[in-house]
Amino acid sequence: MLDAELAHEREYVAGLYTRLDELREEKLRQLEQVRRSTAMGTHQMRSERDAFAALYENRLAQLNAVDDKLAFGRLDLDSGETRYIGRIGLSTEDLQQLMVDWRAPEAGTFYQATAFERQGVRRRRHLILSGRDVKAIEDDVLDSQMLVEGTSLQGEGALLAALNSKRTGRMSDIVGTIQAEQDRIIRAPLSGALVVQGGPGTGKTAVALHRAAYLLYTHRDRLKSAGVLLVGPSSSFMKYIERVLPSLGETGVVMASVGRLMPGIVGAAGEDPEVAEIKGRLLMADVIRNAVANRQRIPAQDTKLDVEGTTLLLTQRQVRRARDKARATGKPHNEARLTFVRILLRELTEQLTEHIESAGFGNTADRAYLAEDVRQAREVRIALNLAWMPMTAQKLVAEMFSKPAILDASAPMLSAGERELLRRGTDSAWTEADVPLLDEAAELLGEQDATGGRNQAEHEAQRRRDIANAERAIDNMTQAMADSGVDGILTAEDLADHNAVQENRLTPADRALTDRTWAFGHIVVDEAQELSAMQWRLLVRRCPVKSFTIVGDIAQTSSSSGAGSWQQALAPFVGERWQLEELTVNYRTPSQIAEAAVRMANAAGQRVSAPKAVREGLWDPVIDRVTADALLSKLVEVVPAEMAAIDGGLLAVITPRSQVRAAADALRSVYGRRIGHGAGSIEQDIVVMDPHEAKGLEFDGVIIVEPSALLSGNAGRVGDLYVSMTRPTQRLRLITSTALPAGIEG
Numbered sequence: 001m002l003d004a005e006l007a008h009e010r011e012y013v014a015g016l017y018t019r020l021d022e023l024r025e026e027k028l029r030q031l032e033q034v035r036r037s038t039a040m041g042t043h044q045m046r047s048e049r050d051a052f053a054a055l056y057e058n059r060l061a062q063l064n065a066v067d068d069k070l071a072f073g074r075l076d077l078d079s080g081e082t083r084y085i086g087r088i089g090l091s092t093e094d095l096q097q098l099m100v101d102w103r104a105p106e107a108g109t110f111y112q113a114t115a116f117e118r119q120g121v122r123r124r125r126h127l128i129l130s131g132r133d134v135k136a137i138e139d140d141v142l143d144s145q146m147l148v149e150g151t152s153l154q155g156e157g158a159l160l161a162a163l164n165s166k167r168t169g170r171m172s173d174i175v176g177t178i179q180a181e182q183d184r185i186i187r188a189p190l191s192g193a194l195v196v197q198g199g200p201g202t203g204k205t206a207v208a209l210h211r212a213a214y215l216l217y218t219h220r221d222r223l224k225s226a227g228v229l230l231v232g233p234s235s236s237f238m239k240y241i242e243r244v245l246p247s248l249g250e251t252g253v254v255m256a257s258v259g260r261l262m263p264g265i266v267g268a269a270g271e272d273p274e275v276a277e278i279k280g281r282l283l284m285a286d287v288i289r290n291a292v293a294n295r296q297r298i299p300a301q302d303t304k305l306d307v308e309g310t311t312l313l314l315t316q317r318q319v320r321r322a323r324d325k326a327r328a329t330g331k332p333h334n335e336a337r338l339t340f341v342r343i344l345l346r347e348l349t350e351q352l353t354e355h356i357e358s359a360g361f362g363n364t365a366d367r368a369y370l371a372e373d374v375r376q377a378r379e380v381r382i383a384l385n386l387a388w389m390p391m392t393a394q395k396l397v398a399e400m401f402s403k404p405a406i407l408d409a410s411a412p413m414l415s416a417g418e419r420e421l422l423r424r425g426t427d428s429a430w431t432e433a434d435v436p437l438l439d440e441a442a443e444l445l446g447e448q449d450a451t452g453g454r455n456q457a458e459h460e461a462q463r464r465r466d467i468a469n470a471e472r473a474i475d476n477m478t479q480a481m482a483d484s485g486v487d488g489i490l491t492a493e494d495l496a497d498h499n500a501v502q503e504n505r506l507t508p509a510d511r512a513l514t515d516r517t518w519a520f521g522h523i524v525v526d527e528a529q530e531l532s533a534m535q536w537r538l539l540v541r542r543c544p545v546k547s548f549t550i551v552g553d554i555a556q557t558s559s560s561s562g563a564g565s566w567q568q569a570l571a572p573f574v575g576e577r578w579q580l581e582e583l584t585v586n587y588r589t590p591s592q593i594a595e596a597a598v599r600m601a602n603a604a605g606q607r608v609s610a611p612k613a614v615r616e617g618l619w620d621p622v623i624d625r626v627t628a629d630a631l632l633s634k635l636v637e638v639v640p641a642e643m644a645a646i647d648g649g650l651l652a653v654i655t656p657r658s659q660v661r662a663a664a665d666a667l668r669s670v671y672g673r674r675i676g677h678g679a680g681s682i683e684q685d686i687v688v689m690d691p692h693e694a695k696g697l698e699f700d701g702v703i704i705v706e707p708s709a710l711l712s713g714n715a716g717r718v719g720d721l722y723v724s725m726t727r728p729t730q731r732l733r734l735i736t737s738t739a740l741p742a743g744i745e746g
């Protein structure tokens, strides 16, 4: 019976792949056709073709990305209908539906139906594929007579197979085995701020990624042009998750780590925690505001200015009045400067004119040039610049931190000791904590563009032309776009975007990342507990409609400026208008290890969400007690046993930041190239990193060197040790030369 069922599913799935291949070939043909004809025709025809070429390329990339495990589910409904669920929607040429996209409303019951609330589902079947072949099927019969006691996990076999599989160093999607509590969050409404709190391994990252894909699919009209931004803690984390969205058939999400939230700036991690904490405070917005205002100065006295041999007088009163008028425009510093300069140039030109007239020389024709003489005069330029200096954000912030007088004047609300901590050299590299300060400065300074926004106007005009062009293209080629296989609605904006893509080979997502003023339709923030108030402020600026999905775990906070509670973190930005959802099951860490981590946190006085682990592991945490000088030799010694235990999986060695290099060197001297240094090196099978880099990642086995140092180095927070202990999917080993933190040993 089961064999017959399996044979049936194999045949059906083979049919789905046949259809996928057909669509791919069709797109390839269309693409080749378009490319062949690209060289000819009018500008409009060329841009139409470019637009379609880009669309076909995207669709082809999507069809290629969903190949692996294309289908994963089947629903048998009370109505007698059978529905297959997969990564994308597929239908036959004559529009018979073959498979439903997992994000479509009709697919929702695949994740939500339970035996208690069947939602019209008789049977849910998980198809377990390896490559293109159906290896197994697993049924949940939701018929009340067949109710199995005590199981609330859906597709338990498929789920456990996924959880027990070896880690590759890259996250994979969970689309075939999303659990009901996760699905509710993924499909929650778009508007407002949704906070997803969950302990380690509860699938917060997975949920965040699947939600981004779901929102883009479901609210394509609203989100396609504005886009969705996904923010993560580090570039290694972004690398860890980068394959998930394409495998879900979604390429339109902009991904950025917190160090990259301002175009053109790469903020490095690893700032001194005390300094980062100060830079993260909300009052830094006032400090930056002061620093900008202080660049609008009234001279100490009236100033004499030489213009072509004539002495003009720039009075303090004139400057003050011009400054007040310029400020009253409400424009940013660099843009308001145009008003300031215009007023004073006019007044100085009048002075020069009067002077020339009263002296009785010169003629009307000469007067046309007087304004230019004033504008070009060196002393005038210097005086106006001193009074209202054009500024870049980088210059403003760099000078503020390197010139004590500027910092003292801008930050009187900080103590002398705090200001001292902020001081640094002019050429210091930017850090993650600087990024929101630079962004704040850029916001207040505005464009440093002498054209006064003309470039922007030109850009807008070009976009309007592109859209008009695209509208004609849609009329001309509606027929050609009747894409029977996969769903896709086109708007003129889509095509205009694709035109622009062809022009400069940037996707809309890339453009969003290069434009600081881009407003996203939705922002998903992972590891959100780490964000400082200033980082939140930046993110709210990037999404003025305040549509957020915020996932994190307060107990894992390790950054000095991170959140102590969601209430405290979010109140300044969204007030009470946020909704809390919780995830309660730990899919990653075996129960023995997860419980040890929770006991450790509780013993240190921290209450943590203690999710229920779905799996029991084979081992309790293994503990080695050694002398301080034997820490590294012990580490080198135990690696083979650990690798054997996890059967050649992925092993992480987590040490305090100061010892990462020494540990990596010691290991490399014995195991050579197998040792990777830092979380970015997940191509190797043994990686050495600090807890910050380990955030959000997971490994088959983890060795923590000197756990007590992770606890004490973190300003009384358990975050670093708690994060490190909850990374393994199989086995945890601790090598300690001091007293083991309380609780670990039960």
Ligand SMILES: Nc1ncnc2c1ncn2[C@@H]1O[C@H](COP(=O)(O)OP(=O)(O)OP(=O)(O)O)[C@@H](O)[C@H]1O
Pocket: 159, 162, 163, 172, 173, 174, 177, 178, 179, 182, 198, 199, 200, 201, 202, 203, 204, 205, 206, 207, 553, 556, 587, 588, 695, 696, 697, 698, 726
């Ligand atoms: N429904 C599911 N089906 C299969 N695997 C799942 C499911 N939910 C979570 N997982 C797996 O559990 C592991 C942990 O998930 P994830 O990294 O998203 O958790 P997290 O809550 O972000 O963890 P942390 O806060 O500790 O970083 C991942 O390997 C993920 O693929």
